[in-house]
Amino acid sequence: MFVDEVEIEVEAxxxxxxxxxxxxxxxxxxxxxxxxxxxxxxxxxxEVDHNITTLxxxxxxxxxxxxxxxxxxxxDMFGKNGGxxxxxxxxxxxxxxxxxxxxxxxxSISGNRIVIAHGGVGGRGNAHFANSVHQAPKFAEHGEPxxxxxxxxxxxxxxxxxxxxxxxxxxxxxxAAVSAARPKIANYPFTTLVPNxxxxxxxxxxxxxxxxxxxxxxxxxxxxxLGHQFLRHVSRSRLLIHLLDVSGMSGREPLNDFEVLNxxxxxxxxxxxxxxxxxxxxxxxAAADMEMxxxxxxxxxxxxxxxxxxxxxxxxxxxPLIYECMTRLEALRAEEDAIEAKREHVHxxxxxxxxxxxxxxxxxxxxxxxxxxxxxxxxxxxxxMGNEYALRRLQRTMDNIGITEKLVALGAKEGDTVRIGAVExxxxxxxxxxxxxxxxxxxxxxxxxxxx
Numbered sequence: 003m004f005v006d007e008v009e010i011e012v013e014a015x016x017x018x019x020x021x022x023x024x025x026x027x028x029x030x031x032x033x034x035x036x037x038x039x040x041x042x043x044x045x046x047x048x049e050v051d052h053n054i055t056t057l058x059x060x061x062x063x064x065x066x067x068x069x070x071x072x073x074x075x076x077x078d079m080f081g082k083n084g085g086x087x088x089x090x091x092x093x094x095x096x097x098x099x100x101x102x103x104x105x106x107x108x109x110s111i112s113g114n115r116i117v118i119a120h121g122g123v124g125g126r127g128n129a130h131f132a133n134s135v136h137q138a139p140k141f142a143e144h145g146e147p148x149x150x151x152x153x154x155x156x157x158x159x160x161x162x163x164x165x166x167x168x169x170x171x172x173x174x175x176x177x178a179a180v181s182a183a184r185p186k187i188a189n190y191p192f193t194t195l196v197p198n199x200x201x202x203x204x205x206x207x208x209x210x211x212x213x214x215x216x217x218x219x220x221x222x223x224x225x226x227x228l229g230h231q232f233l234r235h236v237s238r239s240r241l242l243i244h245l246l247d248v249s250g251m252s253g254r255e256p257l258n259d260f261e262v263l264n265x266x267x268x269x270x271x272x273x274x275x276x277x278x279x280x281x282x283x284x285x286x287x288a289a290a291d292m293e294m295x296x297x298x299x300x301x302x303x304x305x306x307x308x309x310x311x312x313x314x315x316x317x318x319x320x321x322p323l324i325y326e327c328m329t330r331l332e333a334l335r336a337e338e339d340a341i342e343a344k345r346e347h348v349h350x351x352x353x354x355x356x357x358x359x360x361x362x363x364x365x366x367x368x369x370x371x372x373x374x375x376x377x378x379x380x381x382x383x384x385x386x387m388g389n390e391y392a393l394r395r396l397q398r399t400m401d402n403i404g405i406t407e408k409l410v411a412l413g414a415k416e417g418d419t420v421r422i423g424a425v426e427x428x429x430x431x432x433x434x435x436x437x438x439x440x441x442x443x444x445x446x447x448x449x450x451x452x453x454x
Contacts, residue, residue, distance in 0.1 A: 007154070008057045008061055008064075008154075008155050009100055009152065009153065009154050010060050010064050010065070010066065010152075010153050011064060011066070011151070011152050012067075012087075012150070012151050012153060013065075013150045014045050014046050014067075014119040014120055014121040014122065014148030014149045014150075015044040015045075015067070015068040015070040015071060015084035015121045015122065015148045016070050016121075016122045016147045016148045017041065017042055017071045017121070017122035017124035017384075018039075018043075018070065018071035018073040018074060018082075018124045018145045019040045019081075019125045019143070019144050019386075020037055020073075020074045020124070020125035020128065021127045021128070021142055022139075022140060023035070023076035023127075023128070024138065032138075034129075034132060035129045035132050036078050036129050037074055037076065037078075037127030037128040037142050038074030038075050038078050038079040038080050039074045039081065039127050040071050040072065040073050040074045040125045040127075040143075040145045041072045041073075041074075041080060041082045041083040041124045042121055042123055042124050043069070043083075043122040043123075043124075043145065043148045044068030044071075044084035044087060044148075045068060045086050045087070045117045045118075045119060045121040045148075046067075046068050046089065046119040047086055047087065047088050047115055047116065047118065048089050048107070048115065048116050049089070049091070050090075050091060050092070050110070050113060050114045050115075051092065051112065052092075052093055052112040054090055054091065057092065057155055057157050066087060066089060068085065068086060068087035068119070068121060069087070070084050070148075071124045072084075074124070074125070074142070078129055083124075092157060093111070094158045094159055095109045096155070097116075097118065097153055097155060098153065098154045099151060106118065106153070118151065119148060119150065119151050120149050122145050122147050123146045124145050124146075125142060125143030125144045126142060126143045128141060128142045130142075131395075140389070140391045141386060141391035142386070142392075143384040143385070143386070145384065146380060146384050147383055159213050159238055161211045162210040162211050162212070162239065162327075162331050163202075163210055163212045163242070164212075164213050164236045164239035164243070165215055165242075165243050166215060166236065166244045166279075167245035167259075168254065170247070170252065171245040171247040171252075171285075172245055172247065172314045173215070174214055175314040176214075176282075176312075177212055178200075179314050179315075179317055180200065180202045180212065180320060180324055181200025181201055181203075181212060198213070198214040199211060200212050202324060202327075204324060204325060208332075210327065215236055236267070236274055239277060240331060240335075241280070241331060242280070243281075243282055244263070244279050245284050246260055246298075247285055248286060248294070248298065249285035250289060250290055251288065257301060260302070278334075279307060280308050280310065280323065280326060280330070281302050281307045281309045281310065282312050282323055283295060283309065283310065283311045283312065284312055284313065284314055286311045286313050286318065286319065287315065288313075308326065310322060359375070359377045359378075359403060360375055360376075361374060361375025361377065361405065362374050363409060364412070365412050365413065369417075369418045370420075371421070373405055373409075373420065378399075378403070378405065378422060379423035381396065381399060382422045382423050382425050383424065383425065387427075415429065416429065416430060417429065
């Protein structure tokens with residue numbers, strides 16, 4: 003089964019949690035903190051594998067998740083890093099964010115790898131937070147969650163030459179005649195429901211890949227007749243062979259077919275309409291009206307096209323067509339190599355890196371406020387919300403970088419909802435929050451019999 007479009011979910015591993023522990027050696031009454039860091043989560047990586055030709059495996063499995071990092075331990079021991087998840091995809095795979103429509107990657111070279119979802123960093127143990135003021139920190143960080151993405155995978159066949167034409171003009175017969183491909187051939191509409199690839203060997207060390215694109219009909223640019231799925235594969239070609247049936251048996255008008263399909267290419271993607279084309283007048287062995295063929299050939303030549311009269315069944319005229327394809331492709335490849343060589347000498351200016359602590363706060367509605375920013379969202383996600391010492395650190399950070407002041411200016415009041423990343427919590431007056439936490443701390447010490 004040929005599958006060329008799927009949607010999947012990928013989730014990188016979250017980082018392991020940092021540890022809160024203290025040294026407990028004999029004769030060391032005030033052992034310092036020695037909680038280790040959590041390990042980093044594994045990433046989800048795509049690798050191009052030329053041995054894979056479809057997206058079929060993704061049809062049966064839609065969710066992929068990398069390993070989580072291990073938690074830190076006492077004695078400054080780090081948690082184990084989570085293993086990366088390597089997913090192999092066929093050449094020609096285009097990866098798009100299914101939610102935003104943003105194209106993430108275009109994978110075409112075998113062996114290429116790309117990190118699709120990054121693993122979360124491990125949380126730091128309490129040993130990281132000891133200083134001259136806080137010598138015994140009683141909190142550690144949680145691991146950062148791994149990236150989670152919904153992806154759309156599309157396969158665009160990588161072919162040097164694409165065969166273009168209405169159903170039953172002889173595309174499958176031609177590719178069978180010039181390569182080892184053996185597509186299904188019969189005389190009814192849409193015999194070919196999936197693209198066929200064939201390698202055409204012209205002579206030693208001279209070859210190219212030809213794609214038999216399934217029949218594209220009028221309205222294909224609007225999705226009629228699976229048009230979008232078929233046109234997608236044309237976009238990878240360097241050169242097109244436009245086959246026209248001149249036998250007269252189909253009842254179609256060849257010049258009209260030529261104009262209709264080129265209009266569909268332009269409507270779908272203007273770049274496709276500008277691809278170089280060779281015109282093959284097929285089924286010449288069965289043609290009865292040679293005057294019509296002479297007039298058609300003259301018209302196409304006047305439009306600047308190279309025209310060949312062929313019979314895919316008897317192979318008449320096929321060899322000159324294939325040699326012309328090879329000559330054109332070699333010239334196109336030389337042009338592409340020259341462009342690539344120039345690119346190596348282009349100086350690329352590194353983008354300006356924004357301050358990682360930038361943030362933005364806004365009112366979502368009368369009682370809800372949202373704070374957006376990579377730094378603060380990451381800190382919140384790694385804060386242990388059940389640990390009052392960790393919450394104090396988060397509160398101090400929000401005060402220091404101005405978030406608390408901004409929320410007050412926006413009108414935030416007791417009981418309102420504040421959303422930061424995936425976490426929501428109630429807004430509390432800072433002084434009241436400090437008093438309540440100090441009261442809880444004193445009560446806790448009293449229960450343990452410590453001096454308040």
